[in-house]
Amino acid sequence: MEKENSKLEIFCVTNKRLKFLENLPYKLCWVGPFEAPQNYLRSDTGINIFAKEKYYSELTFQYWYWKNMLDLKNKNWIGFCQKRRFWSKENKDLNNLNADITKDILIHPKKEWENYESIICDPIFINDIKKVKMIKRGYKSILKNPLPFFSKKKRTIKFHFDMHHGYGNLDKAIDALDNKDRNEFKNFVNENSSFNPHIMFISKAEIMNKWFQDLFEWLFECEKIFGFEVLKGYDTTRLYAYLAERYLSFWFKKYTKNLNWKWIFYDSQDI
Structure with a gap:
């Protein structure tokens, strides 16, 4: 049962129009190089990092929201989703989505949240890796420590990041993290x-x-290490978003009482 008096504000970040959401109480938020549709929140006004959108992805809007909209007196639940990934209405696996996806996505806060401080996405596991791919992309890591080649338990967040987003980049970034989190986050990605x-x-x-x-203080320190010019292709163009994704898992578990929640992948054909 949902609490009638509680409210939920969902901001959906997108670089394409999402017509199917326009009649819902979602706040649609625009990033990317093209002109924003009418009534979509833009992230290129006020205090912003819009010029870095190519590298920060949906964080571009989240930063804008933090600097220009966040009201510390607001007692509502506030959340973010993105153009192809949405919070599920119920915290259970859905075998089949409704033809009308809006019937499956979260609109109101849930009673299950009452004893929690944050809701984060159900985790994904990244240790089911084909050996041929490990040889192709993870050879540097395997030469240093061959155990991940033979044991799924040794294929950690760090091993996966080194394979896909630049060998050693995660270690360099963690070295720039504040002392209060540095060692714990390093242990987190290695374990x-x-x-x-x-x-x-x-x-x-x-x-x-x-x-x-905490997030943006760290990422701006990371900019001093990586900059932008060398960030190219799938591996590293959105490096700052990839770093944030891993840090989020650690941070919300360390600093909040969190609840994992189901999410839905849905690729709208709206044009």
């Missing part, structure tokens, strides 16, 4: 084989503010 994906979360304003403070 875990799953993380909570998509930079999606739901929380109250006070927690959101603390998260954004």
Whole structure:
């Protein structure tokens, strides 16, 4: 049963029009190089990092929201989703989606949240890797430590990140992290084989503010290491978003009482 008096504000970040959401109480948020549709929130006004959108992806809007819209007096639940990934209405696996996807996605806060401070995506596991791919993309890691080649338990967040987003980049980034999290986050990525994906979360304003403070302070330090010119292709163009995705899993587990929640992949054909 949902609490009648509680409210949920969902901001859906997109670079394409999502007509099927336009009649829902979602706030549609525009990123990307093209002109925003009418009534979509833009992220190129006020205090913004819009010029870095290519590298920060949906974080471009989240930063804008933090600097220009976040009200610490707001007592509602506030959350983010993105153009192809949405919060599920119920925290259970859906075998088949409704023809009308809006019947399956979250609109109102849930009673199950009452004793929690944050909602994060159900985790994904990244240790089911074909050996041929490990040889092709992870040979540097395997030469240093061959155990991941033979044991799924040793295929950690760090091993996966080194394979797909630049060998050693995660270690360099963690070295730039504040002392209060550095060693614990390093242990987290070296010991875990799953993380909570998509930079999606739901929380109250006070927690959101603390998260954004820690996140962007770190990412701006990372800019001094990686810059932008060398970030190219799938592997590293969105490096700052990939880093944030891993840090989110650690941060919300360390600093909040969190609940994992189901999410839905849906690729709208709206044009």
